[in-house]
Amino acid sequence: MFLRRAGIEQERMQQNKMADGTEEHILVIEAGRTHSRYLRDLWLYRELFLILAWRDIIVRYKQTVIGITWSILRPLLGMIAFTIVFSKIANLPSDNVPYPLTVYAAMLIWQFFSNTVSIGSESLLNNSNLISKVYFPRLIIPSTSMTVSLTDFLISALVFIPLFFYYRFLPDWRIVFLPFFVFLTILVSLGMTYMISALNVKFRDFRFAIPFALQLGIYVSPVGFISSVVPGKWRLLFSLNPLAGIIDGVRWSLFGTPLYLPSLVMSIVISVLLLAGGYFIFRAMEREFADVI
Amino acid sequence: MSKPVISVEHLSKYYEISHQKRGVDTFVESATAFGKGLIERIRHPFSPNRAHVDLEEFHALDDVSFEIEPGDRVGIIGRNGAGKSTLLKLLSRITEPTKGRIVMRGRVACLLEVGTGFHPELSGRENIYLNGAILGMKRSEVKAKFDEIVEFSGVEKFLDTPVKRYSSGMYVRLAFAVAAHLEPEILLIDEVLAVGDSEFQKKCIAKMNDISRSEGRTILFISHNTSAIQSLCKTGILLKAGKLAAAGKINDVLDLYQKN
Numbered sequence: 001m002f003l004r005r006a007g008i009e010q011e012r013m014q015q016n017k018m019a020d021g022t023e024e025h026i027l028v029i030e031a032g033r034t035h036s037r038y039l040r041d042l043w044l045y046r047e048l049f050l051i052l053a054w055r056d057i058i059v060r061y062k063q064t065v066i067g068i069t070w071s072i073l074r075p076l077l078g079m080i081a082f083t084i085v086f087s088k089i090a091n092l093p094s095d096n097v098p099y100p101l102t103v104y105a106a107m108l109i110w111q112f113f114s115n116t117v118s119i120g121s122e123s124l125l126n127n128s129n130l131i132s133k134v135y136f137p138r139l140i141i142p143s144t145s146m147t148v149s150l151t152d153f154l155i156s157a158l159v160f161i162p163l164f165f166y167y168r169f170l171p172d173w174r175i176v177f178l179p180f181f182v183f184l185t186i187l188v189s190l191g192m193t194y195m196i197s198a199l200n201v202k203f204r205d206f207r208f209a210i211p212f213a214l215q216l217g218i219y220v221s222p223v224g225f226i227s228s229v230v231p232g233k234w235r236l237l238f239s240l241n242p243l244a245g246i247i248d249g250v251r252w253s254l255f256g257t258p259l260y261l262p263s264l265v266m267s268i269v270i271s272v273l274l275l276a277g278g279y280f281i282f283r284a285m286e287r288e289f290a291d292v293i
Numbered sequence: 294m295s296k297p298v299i300s301v302e303h304l305s306k307y308y309e310i311s312h313q314k315r316g317v318d319t320f321v322e323s324a325t326a327f328g329k330g331l332i333e334r335i336r337h338p339f340s341p342n343r344a345h346v347d348l349e350e351f352h353a354l355d356d357v358s359f360e361i362e363p364g365d366r367v368g369i370i371g372r373n374g375a376g377k378s379t380l381l382k383l384l385s386r387i388t389e390p391t392k393g394r395i396v397m398r399g400r401v402a403c404l405l406e407v408g409t410g411f412h413p414e415l416s417g418r419e420n421i422y423l424n425g426a427i428l429g430m431k432r433s434e435v436k437a438k439f440d441e442i443v444e445f446s447g448v449e450k451f452l453d454t455p456v457k458r459y460s461s462g463m464y465v466r467l468a469f470a471v472a473a474h475l476e477p478e479i480l481l482i483d484e485v486l487a488v489g490d491s492e493f494q495k496k497c498i499a500k501m502n503d504i505s506r507s508e509g510r511t512i513l514f515i516s517h518n519t520s521a522i523q524s525l526c527k528t529g530i531l532l533k534a535g536k537l538a539a540a541g542k543i544n545d546v547l548d549l550y551q552k553n
Contacts, residue, residue: 029394030395032389052423055415058414058415134387205320287389290387
């Protein structure tokens with residue numbers, strides 16, 4: 001019964017070809033909407049996504065003195081602090097890779113994730129005027145926060161060039177796998193962002209919980225240290241954090257450090273699950289947005 | 294006779310109003326309520342759901358049906374809280390109906406409040422593109438009409454100034470200019486003319502008349518300004534407490550509205 005109804009719905013949405021060849025747009029509004037129609041809408045509104053992404057990127061560093069330099073400065077200062085604490089004071093090993101390099105690679109991935117989540121979780125609230133006034137698939141809004149952090153990420157990644165020169169370090173063929181790990185980071189970030197931004201509309205508790213969770217998160221991810229310093233019996237538990245496997249992967253592709261396979265597999269599985277879970281939670285709550293925001 | 298551009302059938306929108314006990318939802322509260330409901334469900338799988346008993350339904354819009362022909366300019370009137378804005382929100386897909394359905398033939402664009410989607414930090418030029426995209430225009434469409442939009446708004450000089458430094462009049466003019474150059478078959482307008490000086494208001498009404506006459510576009514217009522409605526609309530729909538009270542010639546409907 002349900003399937004049949006969904007089928008009818010789809011049929012209605014087809015644009016009827018008129019006799020003279022022009023297309024007639026027919027829109028049927030009813031309670032409840034099918035997924036295929038939602039995905040179609042997402043595609044139809046791709047231009048809005050691009051322009052909102054462009055808006056957020058442009059606006060991010062407006063009225064700052066050093067502007068885009070901030071996106072380089074923040075991970076760089078983080079790297080210096082973490083190198084001092086974890087390498088100079090705590091004396092942790094680094095698989096024979098210059099310590100600042102290991103930290104910087106992880107710092108970029110971490111900041112990409114944490115920026116996406118922290119901007120994204122507030123994004124629906126910040127755009128409440130749009131949500132209560134205009135229709136578009138709401139998924140676009142938290143997605144644009146990913147493009148903003150991705151821009152930051154790409155710019156700050158350029159710092160690797162002078163760093164590699166300075167430490168006379170050259171990545172080998174494994175670097176071709178780097179985009180794959182960045183892609184995984186995108187999945188994790190989007191999944192978390194969809195989930196939290198949707199919940200944040202109704203439960204503003206997340207507004208307080210998220211900054212705190214992100215502050216702790218950097219210490220349970222292998223940012224200031226390498227994963228092999230984690231004792232063997234804790235390793236699997238440690239790998240439940242999908243970023244652990246991703247960061248290990250990035251270090252493997254850049255520096256050729258050993259890769260712990262179970263952790264990577266878990267990261268891949270958890271990333272995909274997070275994205276799917278985030279999407280479904282978002283969709284379930286989206287219907288109420290305009291009424292509760 | 295052509296098919297109606299908009300047909301609304303038994304459209305209803307209910308909101309749940311919670312009373313005292315279930316006040317503000319916190320995450321913990323609703324998580325525990327959800328847990329309790331779940332246990333209840335497992336223990337008595339067939340009894341009606343008890344968790345929602347103390348919620349009252351508010352019928353913002355109740356079983357409304359009407360049809361609108363192509364090229365009609367329809368004024369929607371009613372007191373505060375009669376359901377005008379809810380109707381427009383449903384037509385523009387901002388919220389989903391609880392019951393009933395709407396069939397629309399043609400591209401829909403709405404102008405719910407001027408400056409929606411303007412970003413204060415961006416310049417007038419950038420905001421024209423942004424606002425156009427939000428209202429559903431393609432980049433190429435905005436580009437083609439850019440000069441017209443700028444001329445209509447009269448803010449040429451300040452095109453590269455962030456709109457946060459605009460006066461409220463300039464802001465409104467620019468916003469209306471973008472929206473007026475949309476080319477949807479159906480245009481929904483809510484209270485836009487409440488701002489701006491009388492000269493600009495006249496210009497807006499003239500522009501809207503122009504649009505719907507020359508290009509056969511359908512306009513739905515919500516306003517408390519009866520003179521604006523009278524000069525723009527041919528037909529009217531009167532809503533009263535969420536129900537359709539009257540529909541017909543604009544003057545008859547306005548008479549009925551003013552009598553009550």
